[in-house]
Amino acid sequence: xxxxxxxxxxxxxxxxxxxxxxxxxxxxxxxxxxxxxxxxxxxxxxxxxxxxxxxxxxxxxxxxxxxxxxxxxxxxxxxxxxxxxxxxxxxxxxxxxxxxxxxxxxxxxxxxxxxxxxxxxxxxxxxxxxxxxxxxxxxxxxxxxxxxxxxxxxxxxxxxxxxxxxxxxxxxxxxxxxxxxxxxxxxxxxxxxxxxxxxxxxxxxxxxxxxxxxxxxxxxxxxxxxxxxxxxxxxxxxxxxxxxxxxxxxxxxxxxxxxxxxxxxxxxxxxxxx
Amino acid sequence: xxxxxxxxxxxxxxxxxxxxxxxxxxxxxxxxxxxxxxxxxxxxxxxxxxxxxxxxxxxxxxxxxxxxxxxxxxxxxxxxxxxxxxxxxxxxxxxxxxxxxxxxxxxxxxxxxxxxxxxxxxxxxxxxxxxxxxxxxxxxxxxxxxxxxxxxxxxxxxxxxxxxxxxxxxxxxxxxxxxxxxxxxxxxxxxxxxxxxxxxxxxxxxxxxxxxxxxxxxxxxxxxxxxxxxxxxxxxxxxxxxxxxxxxxxxxxxxxxxxxxxxxxxxxxxxxxxxxxxxxxxxxxxxxxxxxxxxxxxxxxxxxxxxxxxxxxxxxxxxxxxxxxxxxxxxxxxxxxxxxxxxxxxxxxxxxxxxxxxxxxxxxxxxxxxxxxxxxxxxxxxxxxxxxxxxxxxxxxxxxxxxxxxxxxxxxxxxxxxxxxxxxxxxx
Amino acid sequence: xxxxxxxxxxxxxxxxxxxxxxxxxxxxxxxxxxxxxxxxxxxxxxxxxxxxxxxxxxxxxxxxxxxxxxxxxxxxxxxxxxxxxxxxxxxxxxxxxxxxxxxxxxxxxxxxxxxxxxxxxxxxxxxxxxxxxxxxxxxxxxxxxxxxxxxxxxxxxxxxxxxxxxxxxxxxxxxxxxxxxxxxxxxxxxxxxxxxxxxxxxxxxxxxxxxxxxxxxxxxxxxxxxxxxxxxxxxxxxxxxxxxxxxxxxxxxxxxxxxxxxxxxxxxxxxxxxxxxxxxxxxxxx
Numbered sequence: 001x002x003x004x005x006x007x008x009x010x011x012x013x014x015x016x017x018x019x020x021x022x023x024x025x026x027x028x029x030x031x032x033x034x035x036x037x038x039x040x041x042x043x044x045x046x047x048x049x050x051x052x053x054x055x056x057x058x059x060x061x062x063x064x065x066x067x068x069x070x071x072x073x074x075x076x077x078x079x080x081x082x083x084x085x086x087x088x089x090x091x092x093x094x095x096x097x098x099x100x101x102x103x104x105x106x107x108x109x110x111x112x113x114x115x116x117x118x119x120x121x122x123x124x125x126x127x128x129x130x131x132x133x134x135x136x137x138x139x140x141x142x143x144x145x146x147x148x149x150x151x152x153x154x155x156x157x158x159x160x161x162x163x164x165x166x167x168x169x170x171x172x173x174x175x176x177x178x179x180x181x182x183x184x185x186x187x188x189x190x191x192x193x194x195x196x197x198x199x200x201x202x203x204x205x206x207x208x209x210x211x212x213x214x215x216x217x218x219x220x221x222x223x224x225x226x227x228x229x230x231x232x233x234x235x236x237x238x239x240x241x242x243x244x245x246x247x248x249x250x251x252x253x254x255x256x257x258x259x260x261x262x263x264x265x266x267x268x269x270x271x272x273x274x
Numbered sequence: 275x276x277x278x279x280x281x282x283x284x285x286x287x288x289x290x291x292x293x294x295x296x297x298x299x300x301x302x303x304x305x306x307x308x309x310x311x312x313x314x315x316x317x318x319x320x321x322x323x324x325x326x327x328x329x330x331x332x333x334x335x336x337x338x339x340x341x342x343x344x345x346x347x348x349x350x351x352x353x354x355x356x357x358x359x360x361x362x363x364x365x366x367x368x369x370x371x372x373x374x375x376x377x378x379x380x381x382x383x384x385x386x387x388x389x390x391x392x393x394x395x396x397x398x399x400x401x402x403x404x405x406x407x408x409x410x411x412x413x414x415x416x417x418x419x420x421x422x423x424x425x426x427x428x429x430x431x432x433x434x435x436x437x438x439x440x441x442x443x444x445x446x447x448x449x450x451x452x453x454x455x456x457x458x459x460x461x462x463x464x465x466x467x468x469x470x471x472x473x474x475x476x477x478x479x480x481x482x483x484x485x486x487x488x489x490x491x492x493x494x495x496x497x498x499x500x501x502x503x504x505x506x507x508x509x510x511x512x513x514x515x516x517x518x519x520x521x522x523x524x525x526x527x528x529x530x531x532x533x534x535x536x537x538x539x540x541x542x543x544x545x546x547x548x549x550x551x552x553x554x555x556x557x558x559x560x561x562x563x564x565x566x567x568x569x570x571x572x573x574x575x576x577x578x579x580x581x582x583x584x585x586x587x588x589x590x591x592x593x594x595x596x597x598x599x600x601x602x603x604x605x606x607x608x609x610x611x612x613x614x615x616x617x618x619x620x621x622x623x624x625x626x627x628x629x630x631x632x633x634x635x636x637x638x639x640x641x642x643x644x645x646x647x648x649x650x651x652x653x654x655x656x657x658x659x660x661x662x663x664x665x666x667x668x669x670x671x672x673x674x675x676x677x678x679x680x681x682x683x684x685x686x687x688x689x690x691x692x693x694x695x696x697x698x699x700x701x702x
Numbered sequence: 703x704x705x706x707x708x709x710x711x712x713x714x715x716x717x718x719x720x721x722x723x724x725x726x727x728x729x730x731x732x733x734x735x736x737x738x739x740x741x742x743x744x745x746x747x748x749x750x751x752x753x754x755x756x757x758x759x760x761x762x763x764x765x766x767x768x769x770x771x772x773x774x775x776x777x778x779x780x781x782x783x784x785x786x787x788x789x790x791x792x793x794x795x796x797x798x799x800x801x802x803x804x805x806x807x808x809x810x811x812x813x814x815x816x817x818x819x820x821x822x823x824x825x826x827x828x829x830x831x832x833x834x835x836x837x838x839x840x841x842x843x844x845x846x847x848x849x850x851x852x853x854x855x856x857x858x859x860x861x862x863x864x865x866x867x868x869x870x871x872x873x874x875x876x877x878x879x880x881x882x883x884x885x886x887x888x889x890x891x892x893x894x895x896x897x898x899x900x901x902x903x904x905x906x907x908x909x910x911x912x913x914x915x916x917x918x919x920x921x922x923x924x925x926x927x928x929x930x931x932x933x934x935x936x937x938x939x940x941x942x943x944x945x946x947x948x949x950x951x952x953x954x955x956x957x958x959x960x961x962x963x964x965x966x967x968x969x970x971x972x973x974x975x976x977x978x979x980x981x982x983x984x985x986x987x988x
Contacts, residue, residue, distance in 0.1 A: 116970070245817070
């Protein structure tokens with residue numbers, strides 16, 4: 001019993017330790033600019049609680065170009081996740097269920113190609129996209145996110161574990177490959193969909209270098225880039241930065257909390273168990 | 275056998291295509307007027323007056339200004355202009371970068387406007403600053419100089435006399451450092467600070483004043499020379515300032531104005547544009563004096579500022595040129611660019627108006643305009659004009675940053691020299 | 703006839719992914735290689751760019767910094783993630799909440815975390831505030847050549863450890879309880895249970911996490927570009943920052959392309975090495 005208490009204590013402590021920087025960000029966002037750094041050293045009762053809360057930064061933030069930046073980020077992430085799931089699930093299906101000659105070779109080539117780290121080829125890719133006039137477009141922002149080798153790998157792994165009797169029965173009934181995919185495999189794949197969705201979501205939400213170079217136009221700027229540029233000629237606007245950080249974190253916070261109990265499928269698992 | 279369920283499949287395919295199509299189409303907008311896109315490192319409010327005036331006189335042109343942080347501007351030019359991106363029409367080009375940009379084809383040739391530019395600038399040095407290889411590549415807009423700001427209260431507190439405002443009363447760096455240390459003992463957090471820390475623009479005058487030169491020699495100015503005695507000595511002086519705690523480490527250029535404005539710094543070397551900011555602070559009691567110099571050297575001040583260049587691939591070149599010519603070649607336009615950002619315009623007629631405006635501050639802060647005119651005419655040394663400037667500046671800024679943080683001076687300069695010797699020929 | 707049609711169907715399913723691979727990976731990689739062979743001032747393809755970067759002390763330093771960073775950060779993060787996963791693999795009240803809090807930092811854009819930690823590590827920031835309270839001197843962190851890389855490691859770990867913990871946790875939860883019961887009956891203690899049940903059962907998940915984490919750490923860019931720009935004295939000049947500076951700040955894209963090719967070869971080699979080391983004899987990738 002005491003071990004359980006100890007374990008709970010340590011777990012809670014770790015969780016709070018990870019939360020602390022975000023907490024500080026949140027309360028700094030509602031502090032007047034001058035007092036953001038006033039209560040830090042030495043830490044006292046006002047270090048972690050605002051003395052004079054104010055919404056002035058929040059208001060200024062939403063009246064500026066940040067609203068557009070958040071919209072951009074949400075929009076491209078949503079499209080990336082949906083399109084990415086479709087593409088990876090289809091590819092994973094073909095690589096695990098459909099038997100064709102050269103299947104293993106295609107799998108190996110695909111995995112190795114996707115291991116070419118994206119940020120490393122971002123610069124030549126930028127040149128290609130620019131020739132296709134895709135800079136400062138949503139397409140340019142979204143495209144790199146939808147091809148994700150990890151997601152393909154995950155789906156393939158998962159589908160391999162779904163018993164083939166289901167498929168064979170359906171084929172005897174005259175169902176085609178697409179029907180098998182759509183009606184049999186996908187409905188069983190919720191854990192894989194959610195895990196792959198998480199991977200796609202994180203990739204696009206975290207993206208920085210690519211949006212920085214492909215979409216610097218304020219209309220297309222994403223939140224991650226906008227916040228790094230919140231210093232104007234008159235100085236760094238910390239209140240705005242922290243307010244922006246809070247809102248940029250809010251959406252994934254909600255998403256993660258809603259889906260966290262589904263993150264129980266390991267990458268080594270197969271659909272057989274779930 | 276082949277029972278594809280066409281319904282579901284088509285819907286899915288269509289849905290996906292629509293999503294991706296929407297992604298592409300969502301950003302497009304059609305405009306009834308011509309839009310000129312203009313990027314610079316300044317805040318929107320700097321160009322607001324001139325844009326408003328221009329749009330009032332030209333209702334069919336809409337000028338949209340975008341701020342790109344100074345440190346990201348090179349990247350922006352490289353990735354957007356360099357990529358043939360037509361969506362930027364006008365951009366502010368720092369004059370020393372013009373040879374590099376012109377050589378790479380990032381600027382529209384403006385020789386057809388030469389006569390008008392030369393008349394308006396009336397200053398061979400300023401015309402030279404926007405030229406390369408015999409042609410003109412940008413419209414000169416501003417020039418710059420530096421003022422030596424001081425906090426009257428902090429100096430008084432420490433019993434130090436305020437520096438005088440005439441060139442004859444110019445202080446030597448040696449005196450300044452001595453006073454700065456005294457001011458700190460008297461209660462100032464920092465004794466001395468440079469506005470654009472670790473930037474070549476700000477520090478070049480130190481080396482020039484000490485007789486060390488700009489660091490580049492040879493035809494085309496593509497040979498680095500950084501390891502001579504004067505370079506090492508001066509760099510060591512800069513390092514010691516921070517090592518001894520007279521100037522702060524870890525502060526970036528975007529934070530320096532704040533520190534002076536908050537009354538924490540006794541002496542501050544900065545541009546005249548800061549006057550606009552500092553005048554707005556209520557309990558900041560400050561004055562200006564001429565830029566210090568090394569006692570056994572010459573007084574030197576930095577100069578050169580932003581010019582406006584046209585993107586050769588611009589979508590709306592014609593309208594862009596109309597805007598830029600308004601903002602640089604007309605008296606009204608050129609003066610309006612300095613209204614919220616008090617930098618001396620190159621346009622001589624506008625400069626007269628500008629002088630009048632700045633002269634109004636003399637009673638409170640000292641003879642700012644007289645100091646500025648003197649410096650521009652007598653002590654200004656421009657940054658080296660070479661195609662290798664961007665690469666050179668990037669490397670030097672990095673070295674200055676290391677030196678400020680405590681790296682060994684001789685070693686750093688030797689490393690920089692070795693690197694630049696290999697780097698610069700690639701920029702030819 | 704049947705085979706042919708099946709292949710066509712497979713191609714239809716694979717087409718978008720194959721196009722993505724070709725356009726988003728293979729084509730740019732080819733462009734990078736071709737650009738890297740085109741040196742300024744030299745006609746025709748040459749290895750001049752490679753000679754140039756391998757003779758450049760800053761680039762070489764970037765390689766050693768990246769290697770040192772990689773050797774420290776990967777085992778460190780995986781060890782912490784594993785410990786956290788073991789800790790969180792229990793039915794504690796509100797366990798979902800605690801797990802989410804640890805995972806949360808990964809959902810925040812790296813640039814935001816970098817800016818926030820940059821402020822936090824300032825001389826007048828909260829970290830130094832706490833240190834001062836306990837009697838320690840103010841540390842320089844990001845402006846010290848000895849502490850800057852460690853600071854970056856701290857920031858990157860705070861961001862990513864929860865993400866890897868989540869995968870490891872899922873792997874842990876799939877280990878059949880029966881295996882633990884069996885080994886307990888044989889008289890094994892907790893450490894032996896960990897060594898002989900947990901670790902082997904976790905091997906595939908661990909491989910995945912190790913490979914993915916290694917790749918991710920080779921690409922770290924945002925915190926460096928925002929906070930230190932590779933300094934002080936090149937101590938945080940991880941290779942992506944080096945490539946970016948060459949390409950976009952100094953205006954030398956062909957040497958940046960050569961550095962990119964070096965990075966890609968490096969990553970692929972390390973990953974292939976990791977895969978083969980982590981493979982068990984009975985493993986079949988199909």
